[in-house]
Structures are given as C-alpha cells and as structure tokens.
Amino acid sequence: MAFAAGVGVYLLDRAKLRNSWLDPADREAHPERFAFIRDHAGAVRGLAVLLLVGAGAIAAEFAPPRDRGILEAVPLVAFAGVVAYAAMPRGSRPRIKDVLIVKNAYVALGITGFAALMSWLWFPAVDPVAAWRSWAFAAAVVAIRVVTDAMLCDLDDLDADARHATRTLPGVLGRARTRDLVLALQLAISLALVLAPLAPMTARVAWGAATAVGAVAIRLWPACRLRDPVDLGLAVQAAVVAAVLGLV
Numbered sequence: 001m002a003f004a005a006g007v008g009v010y011l012l013d014r015a016k017l018r019n020s021w022l023d024p025a026d027r028e029a030h031p032e033r034f035a036f037i038r039d040h041a042g043a044v045r046g047l048a049v050l051l052l053v054g055a056g057a058i059a060a061e062f063a064p065p066r067d068r069g070i071l072e073a074v075p076l077v078a079f080a081g082v083v084a085y086a087a088m089p090r091g092s093r094p095r096i097k098d099v100l101i102v103k104n105a106y107v108a109l110g111i112t113g114f115a116a117l118m119s120w121l122w123f124p125a126v127d128p129v130a131a132w133r134s135w136a137f138a139a140a141v142v143a144i145r146v147v148t149d150a151m152l153c154d155l156d157d158l159d160a161d162a163r164h165a166t167r168t169l170p171g172v173l174g175r176a177r178t179r180d181l182v183l184a185l186q187l188a189i190s191l192a193l194v195l196a197p198l199a200p201m202t203a204r205v206a207w208g209a210a211t212a213v214g215a216v217a218i219r220l221w222p223a224c225r226l227r228d229p230v231d232l233g234l235a236v237q238a239a240v241v242a243a244v245l246g247l248v
Contacts, residue, residue, distance in 0.1 A: 001055045001058040001059055001062075001063075001071075001074075001118070002114070002115075002118060004051040004052070004054045004055040004058065004075075005051070005052060005055035005074060005075050005078055005114070006114075007048075007051055008047075008048045008049070008050075008051030008052040008054075008055065008075065008078075008079075009048075009052070009078045009079070009081075009082050011044050011045075011047060011048035011051070012045070012048040012049075012052075012079065012082050012083075013082045013085065013086070014026075014033075014037050014044065015037050015041050015044040015045050015048065016087065016088070017045070017083070017087065019038065019041050021087060021088040021089065022034070022037070022038060022041075022089075023086065023089050023090075023164075024089055024164065025089075025090070025157065025160045025161060025163070025164040025166060026160075028159075028160040028163065028164075029156065029157040029159075029160035029161075030156075052075040052076075052078065052079055053075070055074070055075040056072050056074075056075045056076070059071040059072045059074065059075075060072050063121070063122060064121065064122065064124065067121040067122075067124075070117070070121060071117070071118070071121055071122065074114065074117065074118075078110070078114065081110050084096060085097055085106060085107075086098075089164075090164050090165055090166065094165070094167075097166060098165060098166045098167060099167065100167040100168065100169070100172065101169065103150075103154075103166070103167075103168065104146075104147045104150040104151060104154075104168075104169070105147065107146060107147075107150050108143045108144075108146040108147045108150065109143070111142070111146045112139055112142045112143040112146060115139070115142055116135070116138075116139045116142075119135065119138075120135060133198055134198040134199055137196060137198045138198075138199075141189055141192070141193065144185060144189055145186070145189060145211075145234065147185075148181075148182040148185050148186055149182075149230050149231075149233075149234070151168075151169050151170065151178055151181070151182055152178070152179070152182055152218065152226050152227075152230045153226065153227045153230055153231075154168040154169065154170045154171075154178075155170045155175055155178060155179070155223070155226050156225060156226055156227045158170050158171060158175070169181075175223060179218075179219055179223075180219075182215070182218075182219075183215050183216070183218075183219045186211055186212070186214070186215035187212055187215055189211055190207075190208040190209070190211040190212035190215065191208065192208075193205075193207045193208035193211060194208035194209075202244070202245060202248050203241070203245060206240070206241045206244040206245060207237075207241050210237035210240050210241050211237060214233045214234075214236070214237050217229075217233075218230060218233060
C-alpha cells in the first residue's frame with residue numbers, strides 16, 4: 001500500500017491533472033524528464049490513478065478492521081494534498097510550493113503523517129501508552145530527515161525556482177551553506193538515534209550509523225544532480241539496517 005500510494009502521488013505531482021498545468025519550472029530544471037512526461041501524460045496520469053485506487057483496495061482488503069476506513073481514505077487525502085501543493089504553474093499568488101520553509105514543511109508533514117499513520121494503525125502496539133514516546137520520536141526523526149532531504153533536492157532546481165518565484169532555503173542560504181546545514185542536522189539525528197533510549201540498542205546504533213555515513217557521503221557528493229542519490233540514500237540505509245537487524 002505504501003509503495004502504490006507513494007508512487008501514485010509522485011507521478012501525479014509530475015504529470016498534473018492537465019497538460020496546460022505542467023510546471024514550466026520543471027521544464028527548465030529537468031527538460032528530458034519533462035518531455036517524457038508531456039509526451040506520455042495520459043499514461044502517466046492513468047498509472048497514478050490506478051496506483052492510488054490500488055492502495056485503497058489493499059487497505060479495504062487487508063487493513064485491520066477497526067481502522068480500515070481511515071486507511072482507505074489515505075490515498076484520497078494524498079491525492080488532495082499533492083493537488084493543493086502545486087496543481088498549476090505559479091500565478092499572481094504563491095502556491096504552497098512557492099513559500100519559503102512552508103514548502104519543505106508541507107512535504108515533511110505529508111510523508112511523515114503517512115508513515116506514522118500506517119505504522120500506528122496497521123501495526124497497533126500491544127501497549128499504546130508505552131509505545132507512544134518511541135512512535136513520536138520516530139516521527140520526529142522522519143520529519144527532520146524529509147525536510148533536510150528536500151532541501152538538498154531543491155539544490156538541483158535552484159536556478160529554475162529563482163526564475164519562477166519559488167522561494168527555497170538554498171535560494172536564501174546558497175549551495176554550500178545549505179549542504180553544511182543538512183549535514184549538521186542529519187548528524188544530530190544520528191546522535192539522537194544512538195542516545196535516545198526509546199528502542200533496542202542494536203536498532204538505534206544501526207540507524208544512527210547509517211544516517212551519519214549517508215550524511216557524510218551526500219556532503220562529499222558532487223554538487224550537480226543530488227536528487228537521485230538523496231532519494232536512493234534512505235532506501236539504501238533502510239536496507240542496511242534491516243540486514244544488520246536480521247543478522248544480529
């Protein structure tokens with residue numbers, strides 16, 4: 001369900017609801033991707049809808065009965081959220097996507113909310129009161145991670161965003177200071193993961209180490225085209241942590 005909803009929302013954000021609503025800033029920042037989506041817009045939109053409907057169907061069939069209705073609504077809420085974020089190109093009034101800090105906070109709220117809701121409702125804790133602190137801490141870590149990764153992804157679109165009045169932290173801080181800030185925040189996350197007694201030690205150390213190594217690797221990565229290694233980084237770190245926990 002998470003895969004179907006996540007990919008469906010991503011495709012919808014790329015293809016929009018109509019060709020006339022495609023973002024010219026995307027054309028400038030990523031011309032090859034923009035051309036592909038424009039030329040296959042109908043298929044991309046159809047796949048996005050199919051994935052979101054599929055996510056709802058998975059919830060209807062497999063979600064815990066008590067919370068099934070809430071989880072069935074998640075794809076619809078995700079659809080509405082991505083449309084609200086930037087349904088059309090920038091007009092006279094700024095979109096959510098164009099507002100400094102709000103842009104990254106909105107994305108973090110959506111992704112963290114989705115992950116937190118799935119983990120809390122689909123896998124209910126035996127003792128919810130005891131689990132609350134760990135769950136809230138994990139949600140905070142995810143939120144900070146998403147904000148910092150989004151800041152790095154904005155570096156790729158820095159020039160195009162500036163020309164189309166989309167305000168981002170890299171546009172205010174510059175490339176080097178943004179990357180240094182992200183490194184500092186992600187190293188702080190890794191330290192908090194190791195020190196906070198809210199999960200088994202092995203899990204905390206594995207996540208803390210993976211986060212720290214990933215943060216340093218991204219800081220040393222060449223400045224051009226950070227989005228792909230940033231997007232891949234969290235998946236690689238999760239796989240490493242899963243492997244460590246499986247072995248230990």
